[in-house]
Amino acid sequence: MFQEEVLYSVALRATPHIGDVNFMKLIEAAGSAKEAWLLSKKLLKEIPGFGSRIIKDIGNEEFLKFAENELNFCEKNNIKILLRHHNQLPKLLSQCDDAPAILYQKGEYDENLIPVSIVGTRNMTPYGKAFIEELMTLLKDKNLLIVSGLALGTDGCAHTEALKNNISTVGVLAHGLHLLYPSQHKKLAKEMLERGGAILSEFTSNEKPDREHFLQRNRIVAGFSGLTIVVETAFGGGSMSTVSYANSYNREVYALPGKISDPYSQGCNLIISQNKARIISKYQDILDELGLNKEKTNIPSLFEPEMITLNQEAQPIYDCIAKNKQISLDDLSEKLEIPPFKLLPILLDLELKSYIKAHSGKQYSIA
Template sequence: MALSPELLTLILLAELPGIGPVRLRKLLERYPGPTAAWQGSWSEWKVCQMPFSAWQAKQNLDWEQQCRQLAEELDNHGVGVITFKQGSYPELLRQTATPPVALFYQGNLELLTKGFPLALVGTRRASQEGLDLAFRFGFELAEDGLTVVSGLAIGIDGSAHRGALEAQGATVAVLGGGLGCIYPSRHRNLAHQIVEKGGLLLSEYRPTHPAIAPQFKARNRIIAGLGKGVLVVEAPARSGALITAEFALNEGREVFVLPGSVANSNWTGSNRLLREGAKLVLEVADIYEEFQQLSLTDGNREQISFVPEEARLLQTIHSSICSLDDLPERADLSWGETVYYLSQLQLRKLVVVSTDGQVRPGPLWSKVIAGLQKDGWSL
């Protein structure tokens, strides 16, 4: 990939201390190009209200060496870059108050201009229930052809990405650090899979830039900016997901929220958003309602069916969550049959057996209802 000096200089300018997207744009308006801006004198910079520290920092840098270094870095990590002036820059993001000047990426860049992006966010300290929901909505949205945008964080984010991957759909992960040092490291494998399976990794920072706390807030604005709406899955009172929702509101994007129990503090933030007027979501169709260009595509969902034993187990689980200890009696099956058919259902991700032996609806539960009804099993 050929990188022009103009592009490299733009990145270098964006990295100067005290210069954010807004100031940078102001600076660029005065000069014909980034290289010219780089060579500008202090008096000119002063007119643009640039901080002296930034100019000084620039003066101390060897431009040629910095450009070479940056080009090498991008090359080494296999990372590409787009700027806000290019056509491949996402239009939705460009419209926001502070679009990043340059975006570093790995993977399928087309996702930024094609398809229907929707952000899916939530807490990092997620409950199993939240993780399952994130997986399920990630799966269903991706299956319906939407692009799932999230932040690759532990918890809800990761689950949403996985759901989308499971559906072999499109997903975009926006990182709070450089693409060369994936954070959290636990999700390195997930990041790899996203790129592998036609997804996209994005970052505002150069590949070797470490992930530090303040950057995550800035990252959230990109997530909100990329999506036509934001779906909040599980958010306690002080959650980064709420910040993302706020960014979305400020940009006039839709905010969707999955409701949680009043008694569960892990959902306090979600429920407050609902009180303030966010759209309550029980199933993906509730999201599609808000967008005219999306038609309900229930028809193309894969239909599934069950053998009688599986149906009996599913009926039992549908009526109430119960423990594996009691399941055989309730479903009137032997112990051996129960574990066998339950494993089959688990492998199909229709039910979940948690470590403490609770059998619960799984990430793809919505298919179960449709499947059971289709075959005439009572619920």
């Protein structure tokens, strides 16, 4: 019976104009994918929001035949088909309103591990690489699962360094599981599968790595985890969409700051300044967020320690935050009679130096 539901689910989702949201509406109205597939056009039109254009191909045997071929492909290649309406998606991902109706999975991973998503530019610099290498050594033996997109650059480095430290890792693809893009990562993907990891995709075996698929894929990377770490990204980098998804899901985002002159740090600096991500001033920030390694000794810092010596402009701001323990940008502006736009660059500078911490809702406290 379940295999039959899988068949009709794949057929229904493959139908034009039936995206993830409409798919779930049909399931809610009909009770199952099979029942939705067999509904008459008259009854389908009675579902709010479903007109002739949307329902046109529901019940078309062409898509049922496609689904049969897809199931055969998955069976031959040891690919599991996970259905959202049967509560088979990864736990956190299933909580997202726009989660995929169907997810294809090759390989197995321990669902009890804590997922952490790591994203960033394909043009990773030595700075970003060194950060990932050090972070992975600290995350070793912490029962974590590293999630990324198996792309070149940051993604590949995150997967590779995870494996070096015996950390399971999952790759989310922007195409069907009939191929592996980029081809340079075929060996890496194979090792991930052999060592307690998996490869996931919402795309069927006839779908190629089109540009829009990568942006669509990013919501799964963001939704999979409670924490997303942005290593390096330019202003318009694809990682910015992952941040937007994570923010919309109320998930924590941390970003690695860098020099304002470095193009692949500019996106990170921007989302930090906009309170879309918390700043990573030391590796302990990540461990604290995950509730790991409460001992704060012997954890390396990203920056050299220095004495707190503030200029006349920054000192009253720091003192006001210290006095109030935690204060919003608006309240800080009112107390000091300084416009917010003048406060923000000083606050960012204090945050980069690890003197203060930024919280959601533009709240600040002493670090």
